[in-house]
Amino acid sequence: MTDTLTRIALARRPKGLPEPEDFSFETSALPEVSVGNVLVAVTHLSLDPYMRGRMDDVKSYAPSVEIGGTMTGQGVGRVIASKAEGFTEGDLVTGMTGWTSHAVLPATELRKLDDSLPPSTALGVLGMPGFTGWVGLKEFGRPKAGQTLVVGAATGPVGSMVGQLAKAAGMRTVAVAGGPEKCKLAVETYGFDAAIDHRAYADAGALRAALAEAAPDGVDIYWENVGGKLLEAVIPLMNVGGRIPVCGMIAWYTGLDGDGSDRLPALWRSVLVKRLSVNGMIVFDHWGRFPEFVSEVTPMVANKHIAYLEDVAKGLENAPKAFISMLQGGNTGKQIVAL
Ligand SMILES: NC(=O)c1ccc[n+]([C@@H]2O[C@H](COP(=O)([O-])OP(=O)(O)OC[C@H]3O[C@@H](n4cnc5c(N)ncnc54)[C@H](OP(=O)(O)O)[C@@H]3O)[C@@H](O)[C@H]2O)c1
Structure with a gap:
């Protein structure tokens, strides 16, 4: 067991797309474990689009990362020391470890995993992103057989869950x-019944035609x-009574796809005229x-009724590069990221 902790900290706040210099690589001694806590050696780290928002100093639904603070994130790992009841060395766990090789976390903030599926699935298809698609579709999408669903970032963990569940519910599914x-x-x-490459269309009008x-x-x-462009393309195609679960807007996280501000009246008019249900989630x-x-979807993953793909970067030091690429x-x- 190594006695050094390595972590990725926020070095400065990015403007637009993050750059490698916005992150720093820090080392320190392994922390002590106090009563009620568990020391975890992280084996897999999740990189998620929401982390871009945590790098800004703006009020949101969760606090920003401080300059010098460890980048936030969920990890999976093995317990290597425990002073908490119910956790012993070797247990496989998941929790908000951050971008770090080791983390001391309260036992109450950890969830034990079994070894029946690859540990990384707890970060994707069977973790926060998969759950987002599952719960948002049930609560706000309300799929109906014979109707049509469109989703962007369709091969990611949220979009692919939404697409597969909508298809299973008898919908026509269109990936972007x-x-x-x-x-x-x-x-x-x-x-998916059809897939459209958004990069092949220069503007919203051409994308809308496709x-x-x-x-x-x-x-x-x-x-x-x-x-961004996809929202602008799709709004005029919405049917009366359509549902728009608003889960994310990655095209705008880095300011790379215009701000759409001149489209606001047209958007609002569509919400009214088509009686759209638009739900932030x-x-x-x-x-x-x-x-x-977990109990509904784990067997679907195990028996391959729900497919998933993972893109694994190797080594904590490559997390910033992989994150910038994902955005x-x-x-x-x-x-x-596999550590
Ligand atoms: N509300 C919530 O609680 C919640 C929870 C989880 C995730 N989310 C949101 O859900 C969305 C998907 O998350 P995920 O984890 O599944 O991510 P993901 O699909 O693994 O990764 C992000 C993807 O976004 C797409 N993208 C990036 N820039 C784009 C642009 N300008 N136009 C169109 N697509 C672009 C890229 O896919 P392509 O190469 O296919 O374009 C990229 O691979 C994100 O917006 C995320 O913030 C929200």
């Missing part, structure tokens, strides 16, 4: 993804992961249903 490879995966791996062809009966659920509000998700669509599947 970046590049021909991801579009192929959307259809072949995740069973979407209209893929969704000839209009769109009943637009699962919002992306914002944050996964934290729904944790009470997490056990139900631009460089990941194929759930972005993990």
